[in-house]
Amino acid sequence: MLQLSFIRENKELTIKGLHKKRVKNPEQIIDDLLALDNKRRETQTERDGVLARSNSISKEIGGLMKAGKKEEAEAMKAETSLLKAKEKELTELLNDYEAKLTQMLYQIPNLPHETVPEGAGAEDNEVVFLSQNAQNLPVLEGNPLPHWDLIKKYDIIDFDLGVKISGAGFPVYKGKGARLQRALVNFFLDEAIKAGYTEIQPPIVVNEDSGYGTGQLPDKEGQMYFINADGLYLIPTAEVPITNLYRDVIVKDEDLPIKNVGFTPCFRREAGSWGAHVRGLNRLHQFDKVEIVQITKPEDSYKTHQAMCDYVAGILDKLELPYRILRLCGGDISFNAALCHDFEVYSAAQQRWLEVSSVSNFETFQANRLKLRYKDENGKTQLLHTLNGSALALPRILAALLENNQTNEGIKLPKIIHAYTGFDIIN
């Protein structure tokens, strides 16, 4: 969430940013927020005065009791009952204001970076890069099959078996399908390690605090699977556990920047979507993903965002997949992000662009909730910036690899992965 102090000091900037994010009537929202903030601070000042008086009386009573002046001490207790009542009333008021302020802040999205284009939705996203092999979109010869037919033809992924043991959206990977996915995971992890990331294997269930820390809660509660008996959530992305490692941490200067990578299954309930665009591997309840997470000083985060985008682009190049990079517009960018670049690969049989990665800079938006800080050169405690990106999400990469590389002989895999799979064709 945004810092209240920032909003107080940058009211116009905040309102401008919220307009770009297509928030309705931000003037009213910010006015209400600041009015409540004023009331809160007045109340706190008043309560603190009452507490200060109570504290000093208690000390005096302590002194008198010690000196054996019991009667004088008793006399002083009279005032305290009044103070106590007042203090209780003011504290309740203060708690109420604070709860309301927090609720209001939870509803306010992050402000977009200046490079984020204006726009209402997906159609206004800006294509900032098109890979060489996507300049002319590949056209497949003969009767190309979409991946949901290819997986049946070669018997490498079975949705029906998944339905039998779990439900829709839980595919079973078999034989070369399973081996290809495992190979890709290893490839992605090795690449990240080469780029200086530290591999993390986090738990894939998290507690409520972690859900709040990275912003899945309170709003997106319905998106996560919840284990009622233990009060735990299945993670929707490795971002949640890996970023929450640093919740309530003041990071040492020499440990910055933090670069972590983790492979986990991801679980998403994603209720209510139907049709061809969610067929096959396009949208699942459980899927595998390798995620990169960085934590940087504020002045470094945009340079880091670029580096992370370059890194993801490099992997797609090695996989020889046609892709484009979109800079999401104000209306389409996620609630938490200040800047987000989506990577989409072209899946030639579906003739569709599939989102395979999303690289975001959250600036201090997550760090503020996480209380993730460092000491700047003046010794002052400051919020850090958090960033993350998929590198990469497996199912859609798999879909594109299968579709784009199909031939009459079988699916010919890109060279880079042969050493990982131990085979070069699925037939």
Place this chain on the structure above:
RNA sequence: AGAGGGAUGGCUGAGCGGUUUAAAGCGGCGGUCUUGAAAACCGUUGACUGUAACAGGUCCGGGGGUUCGAAUCCCUCUCCCUCUGCCA
């Protein structure tokens, strides 16, 4: 899962109702001394809130209570350790 013991500042650890505005040690930072370093000695050493700046307020695992006053007493939750049991 049963029984018992714990949770205090970056770490170790005292405090068990009123100079605790948390002792002491270690570590960190600054200084004296030194050609430099070590040792020794001296000083310093958290977070949040609040203010123009002070002041003030909050924080001893979380929440609630008793009291004029709680790190200290009571209730409750969470987590950790030891023993027993179970187990990949």
